[in-house]
Amino acid sequence: MTPGDVLAPQVFAVTRADLVRYAEASGDHNPIHQDDDVARSVGLPGVIAHGMYTLALVGRAVAGWTGGAEVVELGAKFIAPVVVPAEGAAEVVVSGTVKSAGESLVTLALEVRCGDAKVLGMPKAVVRA
Template sequence: MGARSLASVSVGDVLGPVTVPVGRDTLVAYANASGDQNPIHQDEEFARSVGLPDVIAHGMWTMGAAGTVVAEWAGDAGRVIEYGTRFTKPVVVPVGGARIDVTGTVTSVDAESGRVGVDLTVTSEGQKVLGRCVAVVRLD
């Protein structure tokens, strides 16, 4: 997708919905890349022993996956100038895999600065997994 222009964006515009799959192989790859080898992300028996229903995705993977959706919408990851969230529920990843669903709404457009605010809703199995998920994107 090419770079999105400021003139093509209005308050109320919707981004998505975009579905991002996550499987056990994704968790292993993320653990290896990030160095986060916590067994709750890869060992089902361990995850259950600490009270989880199954292995869970890394919170930072979930945040990053949602951020990638914004970057793709903007046309370039370098256009995302602010991004923050709170982790509200883990993404449970059974053997068959899971998914997160990302939808965004443009909440502000500042023509002078070229900044666009986007509120994101990120869910898995109908449950909100990220809260107060907000991005600021610079568009030309």
């Protein structure tokens, strides 16, 4: 990986069943992730994906690009929800470029979108080269 390399976008389909499985694995059973009425009652457009689930998809993309290299840093700001429809899936697209590459660390500048919206702000990953 060299600075400026563009990484092939990774596309993830997020379904309501994924949210149920994530809730079980994480222990996060907040009903905004499973019940449209509850989500709307707090001002959301509908059921949304867990923010940490969205960030986990970024981790999957990074692992795919780097062959499973050790992740030293992974972070972002949650700036917009991933709204997951009752039928079908929401599509999360993770793309990126190599920002810097040193002897031991590679920094990736990332973009994470769902439809036309950026859902994570300033997403970044650092991996051991």
